[in-house]
Amino acid sequence: MVKRARESSDEGEKSHKRTKPTDVDRLSRLSDELTLRVLSFLPTSQLVVCERLAHKYRVLAGDGQLWKQRFYERFVQPRANKYPGLKDDEATEENSRSTARSSRWLKDEHLLQQGAKMNWKRQYKLRHNWTQGSAVVSEIPVAEESTIPPVLVQMYEGVIYMADTDGLRAWSTKGERKMVAKINFEAASVESPPTALAIGTACSDGISRISVGFENGAFSVFNLDQDQAQFSHQYSHAASSNGVISATAISWPYVVTMTATQLLSLYCFDKRNKSQEVLDSPRLLHSLKSSTIWPPLSTSLRTTDTSITITVAYALPTYLSGWTVGLQEVKVSHKGDLIESRLASAIGQHYRPLAFSVPPLMQHLSIPSTTTQTSSTTIELRHIHSKPTSLSYTHPYLLVSHPDNTLTLYLVTSTTDSLSISAGSRLWGHTSSVSGAHVGDRGKAVSVSTRGDELRLWELEGGFASSAAKKRLAAVDLSVRVRSELRREATDPKAAELNLVTQALSARGTGSCAAEQRLEDESELTLTRGWVGFDEENVVVLKEQSQGRQALVVYDFT
Known part of the structure; x- marks a missing residue:
């Protein structure tokens, strides 16, 4: 019996030895090219896991071409398929793996121009965070008390420009987020606070030009040299009796101002003045008086080889029936001659508000169900809302926010023969009054509630003309609410990067308890004039x- 027990024990040991794995790691013996080919078939989440296996796989799984392919398949191709001329007839392997031709990249072509310098893994993580509304929040203290009128803010190429009675300041949104430069206004300007601010396109030498309008009708031009980290005062226009400067725009050497009395003025500076010192007085090219423009409004300025085009988007009252939006384009020659002035609004020219069968003052926010309403009247009622709280125009998108928790998107069509504004599409998602919104040229938009505790990101590219877009609009599936998280520090940089990538590529909750506590502490914060900007x-x-x-609250999606 003892021998049998011993034999059984020996057999068990032999059986245990036979079950040990004897498979050979053939994957590690493959060349880097073949390993990359294998990794290209893995889902993104598993590709991130591979980076933890060994240094070799960390390098290969972070290959730029792998992440470029994934970036194209997730963020570029779906956008390109919205356009009939760019949509593939059939999804072939070549189309999915060659990242297609550059014409399909649309507004993302600038990423291709950077070539090998582009970090596609980082770019993928950035776009993923936008789609998930996942950001790290930080604050830049501005002032211990509010100013009257409120501080003016604009954002351009990672720099935040601020103007108030203390002067003009510039803050960086990168790195330490510190003040870049500061300059005080002249003595005459201090007595009259700034009321309008505009940033021009940066010059080839890295100089940005800023236009500031004041309450007494004056305006000034400044330069910001980011390399030298300093402002320089270029020109100050004398005060005017035409009233407060309510809006300004700059596209060097042209500056346009709009007063509260609806006087539009276009100025031209001398191009031959190359020095960085004080500029000569500009020449008034053209001025135009309007009687239909109401705030809030947005002014833009663009130039071509043959003309200068000024565009003003504004709120438009439909008397006794609420508000809609309008647009005016003024085209002027470089000599100052008026070429053309066009107007458009979101309602038809035959609109008759007093002919409605329902009281307009009571029903302008909803569509009546009465059968006596004509179809044309019902359609027009959809374009009439309460007075907008903010307005943002970046061609062709015109985005308006309302105090009834909604936004309205309009598409502007501007050709050589006509100017028109499409029917507005209501956007739902906010749970409180929307005080500010901003839209970019790719249809990406950001809106914020009055109390500042609800920030939403929107993808509005292409409008809602297609059936698929209409379904998304009906399903209220157009925006995502930003989830704020505390900035975390890690002693191991590699571990910190892996942690961030893992968080970016996996579904995350509402953040840590500390982040939630921080949001509760910030519940008293409210917006100042509803300003919001993004890059x-x-x-x-x-x-x-x-x-x-x-304070400036920065939501970092990197």
């Missing part, structure tokens, strides 16, 4: 506490 990496919101303290 490819950050969203910046100007908030103000009940005690008056102001």
